[in-house]
Amino acid sequence: AQKVTQAQTEISVVEKEDVTLDCVYETRDTTYYLFWYKQPPSGELVFLIRRNSFDEQNEISGRYSWNFQKSTSSFNFTITASQVVDSAVYFCALSAEYGGSQGNLIFGKGTKLSVKP
Amino acid sequence: AAGVIQSPRHLIKEKRETATLKCYPIPRHDTVYWYQQGPGQDPQFLISFYEKMQSDKGSIPDRFSAQQFSDYHSELNMSSLELGDSALYFCASSIQGAGDSPLHFGNGTRLTVT
Numbered sequence: 001a002q003k004v005t006q007a008q009t010e011i012s013v014v015e016k017e018d019v020t021l022d023c024v025y026e027t028r029d030t031t032y033y034l035f036w037y038k039q040p041p042s043g044e045l046v047f048l049i050r051r052n053s054f055d056e057q058n059e060i061s062g063r064y065s066w067n068f069q070k071s072t073s074s075f076n077f078t079i080t081a082s083q084v085v086d087s088a089v090y091f092c093a094l095s096a097e098y099g100g101s102q103g104n105l106i107f108g109k110g111t112k113l114s115v116k117p
Numbered sequence: 118a119a120g121v122i123q124s125p126r127h128l129i130k131e132k133r134e135t136a137t138l139k140c141y142p143i144p145r146h147d148t149v150y151w152y153q154q155g156p157g158q159d160p161q162f163l164i165s166f167y168e169k170m171q172s173d174k175g176s177i178p179d180r181f182s183a184q185q186f187s188d189y190h191s192e193l194n195m196s197s198l199e200l201g202d203s204a205l206y207f208c209a210s211s212i213q214g215a216g217d218s219p220l221h222f223g224n225g226t227r228l229t230v231t
Contacts (some may be wrong), residue, residue, distance in 0.1 A: 050230060
């Protein structure tokens with residue numbers, strides 16, 4: 001069975017602080033994809049990153065960085081120098097991988113991040 | 118760039134009524150997924166279609182049905198609506214196969230059942 005755990009329900013930081021959102025996953029699949037999505041108060045789901053289980057290389061995109069460690073089944077997300085606009089619910093998700101394609105997504109419960117000015 | 122289009126954005130229905138939600142995937146995307154997100158909850162997978170055939174099924178109630186048409190748009194039909202059906206319904210699309218794309222979601226349809 002597949003499962004995604006985001007242990008942090010809510011996090012509150014002050015602007016310019018760094019913040020890390022934790023994600024731990026469980027799967028019996030040998031190949032899979034991991035994702036992060038952002039859901040701002042307006043409600044849409046914004047795609048942030050997809051990582052294939054073959055690729056453990058960490059990734060940085062501007063103020064965002066992701067740390068994927070298969071040994072601990074974790075895919076953590078760090079925002080550096082947080083801003084008020086980062087306030088949102090962040091979802092980590094997992095899908096199986098079939099011949100290069102993804103299956104449906106299993107989401108974690110989400111972490112609500114509040115960045116105060 | 119073109120995104121997934123969902124209509125309507127908001128829908129208010131009474132109990133026992135029916136509702137139809139529409140989804141227009143990103144051009145050239147052959148796979149459509151439907152998700153339901155209750156208040157304060159994570160999105161739950163309902164059903165997916167690949168090349169107009171149902172490809173996977175999740176926690177979709179028997180009162181709901183869906184299909185994908187020849188132009189790849191999809192409709193989610195919901196009958197005998199219940200208060201508990203009030204949620205945000207997302208459609209997502211992707212391309213399967215080599216070089217596939219991650220799921221990109223539409224802005225959702227907020228259904229309120231009164």
